[in-house]
Amino acid sequence: xxxxxxxxxxxxxxxxxxxxxxxxxxxxxxxxxxxxxxxxxxxxxxxxxxxxxxxxxxxxxxxxxxxxxxxxxxxxxxxxxxxxxxxxxxxxxxxxxxxxxxxxxxxxxxxxxxxxxxxxxxxxxxxxxxxxxxxxxxxxxxxxxxxxxxxxxxxxxxxxxxxxxxxxxxxxxxxxxxxxxxxxxxxxxxxxxxxxxxxxxxxxxxxxxxxxxxxxxxxxxxxxxxxxxxxxxxxxxxxxxxxxxxxxxxxxxxxxxxxxxxxxxxxxxxxxxxxxxxxxxxxxxxxxxxxxxxxxxxxxxxxxxxxxxxxxxxxxxxxxxxxxxxxxxxxxxxxxxxxxxxxxxxxxxxxxxxxxxxxxxxxxxxxxxxxxxxxxxxxxxxxxxxxxxxxxxxxxxxxx
Numbered sequence: 001x002x003x004x005x006x007x008x009x010x011x012x013x014x015x016x017x018x019x020x021x022x023x024x025x026x027x028x029x030x031x032x033x034x035x036x037x038x039x040x041x042x043x044x045x046x047x048x049x050x051x052x053x054x055x056x057x058x059x060x061x062x063x064x065x066x067x068x069x070x071x072x073x074x075x076x077x078x079x080x081x082x083x084x085x086x087x088x089x090x091x092x093x094x095x096x097x098x099x100x101x102x103x104x105x106x107x108x109x110x111x112x113x114x115x116x117x118x119x120x121x122x123x124x125x126x127x128x129x130x131x132x133x134x135x136x137x138x139x140x141x142x143x144x145x146x147x148x149x150x151x152x153x154x155x156x157x158x159x160x161x162x163x164x165x166x167x168x169x170x171x172x173x174x175x176x177x178x179x180x181x182x183x184x185x186x187x188x189x190x191x192x193x194x195x196x197x198x199x200x201x202x203x204x205x206x207x208x209x210x211x212x213x214x215x216x217x218x219x220x221x222x223x224x225x226x227x228x229x230x231x232x233x234x235x236x237x238x239x240x241x242x243x244x245x246x247x248x249x250x251x252x253x254x255x256x257x258x259x260x261x262x263x264x265x266x267x268x269x270x271x272x273x274x275x276x277x278x279x280x281x282x283x284x285x286x287x288x289x290x291x292x293x294x295x296x297x298x299x300x301x302x303x304x305x306x307x308x309x310x311x312x313x314x315x316x317x318x319x320x321x322x323x324x325x326x327x328x329x330x331x332x333x334x335x336x337x338x339x340x341x342x343x344x345x346x347x348x349x350x351x352x353x354x355x356x357x358x359x360x361x362x363x364x365x366x367x368x369x370x371x372x373x374x375x376x377x378x379x380x381x382x383x384x385x386x387x388x389x390x391x392x393x394x395x396x397x398x399x400x
Contacts, residue, residue: 006098009050010076011105017329021360023108028099032091039080039089046101048078054095059088067092078105130279130296134304141275141308145217147172151210165206166198169213178216179209182398187248187391211260215244215399218267221274226281233277239349240267245395246345247338249388254371257341263395265318265338266345269325272305273297302326328359331366340367 006012006020006027015023029052032038039049041061051070056079059065068074080087083102133139150168154160169176176197183200184193194200201209222237224230244266251262276297280286287293305322321339324330328343344367350359362368 005052008071008076009078009098011078012108015108018360019108021328021364023100023104026100026104030097030099032095032097034091034093034095037088037090038097039085039087041086041088042084044084046083046103047099048081048102048105049089050078050098050100051075052096052098055092056095057090057092059090060086070095130276130300134300134307139275139304139307140278141304141311142221142271144214144312145220147175148214148217151213155206155210160206162201162206163198165209166196166201169197169201169209172217175213175216178398179204179212182212185394185398187394187398208260211258211264215260215264215267218271219399221271224277224281228287229277229281232287233274236270236273236277240270241396241399242349242392243267243269243342243345244399245392246348247341248395249391250341250345250348250371252391253388254336254341256336257338261317262338262341265321265342267399268305268309268314268318269321269342270301270305271308272301272303272322275304275308276300298326328365328367331370334370336367336370340370343367344371 006023007015012020012023039045041059051068053070055067055069057065057067058079068079079089079097130139147168150171151165154165154168169179180195180197180200182188183203188204194203204212218240219237222233222240224233244263247262247266248259251257251259280293286296302323302325306319309319309322317338320337321342324339325342325346328347330339330343343365344362347359347362347365347368
């Protein structure tokens with residue numbers, strides 16, 4: 001695999017997977033026949049050659065010669081790093097090389113340095129303390145909203161019926177309004193308008209209602225009194241709403257998935273950021289350096305999110321999604337899962353944005369090819385979501 005051998009070379013060893021994917025689109029892989037001098041002494045080419053297979057003979061201006069074999073320690077660097085070249089390089093056998101221009105090498109070597117900066121975060125005492133508190137169950141994790149707990153409990157109660165569930169929902173006027181609005185929406189092909197919670201539950205069904213109530217109740221978790229952190233919390237909530245809406249639509253057009261479950265998975269995929277932001281409220285030095293704080297959230301939110309959903313006794317697929325939603329190259333098996341839906345939704349959301357340049361393309365991630373949507377090209381899948389734009393917009397509004 002291209003990523004594996006790129007990782008072998010020293011300038012690229014510290015790149016993340018999606019940075020390696022980005023680099024892979026800029027390289028050329030070439031076979032060179034035996035006994036060919038492909039780098040001349042004093043040549044001023046901007047191309048740098050990395051040896052994948054075979055053996056080359058290197059010579060300097062004093063006519064001293066030596067061999068470099070692929071996978072040897074000397075092959076981890078470019079075969080000639082200087083301009084003009086201080087060496088001539090000739091293939092001894094047929095060889096295979098990666099060719100990259102020097103500006104690209106420097107650009108990605110700089111990205112590798114930036115990647116190393118994340119290691120500084122791991123050595124930060126507050127990072128270690130937060131991780132320690134998490135492992136010792138001392139980190140303050142959010143609780144499932146009461147109305148969601150009661151609805152979930154009611155589903156296992158034999159005495160439960162549509163009226164009983166509607167009465168539970170009625171204890172929260174905001175969620176009652178949303179459930180009625182959802183039941184009347186085009187998302188559920190409503191024809192006759194209803195204005196009663198019990199009728200809404202009857203139309204949606206108890207399982208769908210339970211999933212929607214849980215989703216609608218999540219908004220109250222994304223809150224903080226700290227004005228600075230409030231902006232960060234709002235950004236995460238708005239991002240979660242968008243991913244939830246895209247996931248809902250993707251699940252509707254992909255056989256084998258429950259749209260409401262995908263909606264909930266999308267809302268919860270970044271939930272691990274909440275206690276980290278809450279933690280920062282008590283340790284303001286954490287967000288004095290915004291890039292470091294962002295790194296901290298990125299490093300920890302997966303495990304923290306998985307811990308929250310495990311504590312809530314949510315299904316294992318939601319726990320997996322919280323932990324692995326940004327592991328673009330994950331491929332645990334051939335069958336697609338909800339985490340695949342969330343990954344594809346996130347890449348769709350990034351399309352056309354500046355951040356997209358640091359992420360893989362849709363057709364480069366296993367999640368895309370595993371979904372039924374993968375039978376389409378990325379361009380056609382984007383067109384499918386364009387056609388469902390109103391559904392996405394309506395879903396986002398319902399979650400507001």
